[in-house]
Amino acid sequence: MYRTLVLAALAGLIAGPALAAGTCSTAAKSKFQPKTTLEAQLKGEGLTVRQIKTEKGCYEVYAVDKDGKKVNAAYNAETLEKLDNAEAGEN
Template identity: 35%
Template sequence: MKKLFAVALIAAFASNAALAGAECKAQPKDKWQKEADFKKKLTAEGYQIKKFKVSGNCYEIYGKNKDGKKVEIYFDPVSGAPVKTDIED
């Protein structure tokens, strides 16, 4: 019974780690790119944005890239650099 509990506990922590978001450096909001401008930039690069949100200190999008693959991407809101990217295979 203890062994089964330990396995279930490990599985729960592993699944939570897989769902963890990205860590963006905390920066003053007045230095962040404006959301509307950032969305326009991404659209010009070929992204189709289905959902855009602020996640902690990051901008996060759900949508499709220029190849039509589903993406979830976290961006540094100041530099615009991707911090974490998940692309459908």
Template identity: 35%
Template sequence: MKTPLIIAGAIAILSPAAAFASDDCPNVPRDQWMSDAAITEKAKGMGYDVRSIKVDDGCLEAYAMDKDGRRVEVYFHRGTGEVLKVSEDD
């Protein structure tokens, strides 16, 4: 009975999302975060139409439309604004 729980826990720990959060989105003090407005402008310059921004897995995550009209999630480093990942929104 404990084996399925152990396996599920191992999968959760070793999942790409867990690795993504810890490796690519380091802990940055709140006073060093880029503002939502700055992230929106940066994304706009890259061709994204930002709909909303939230903090997710340590990154600033922008929900946006790309230049082809697809919904995407763009993950930005909170301190530098570097794009760390772009994925299609489910």
């Protein structure tokens, strides 16, 4: 039984970060943060923003980093939390 509890605890620790992947907002669009706020945040991180699209409660960002590398990321439109899945709004 002790072994089962230890394995269950370890599984919870491993799965925990996966569950914290974040999701798109389900709030009304009036609750969304302005795109300009996200753009300013991204510029502060050294990105050059090419486009920000709204898709199903997410902001999908297309940008370029300091090294010229393309960046595609998704953010919760209400909280501006970066999501693990860059295609979150398309699902």
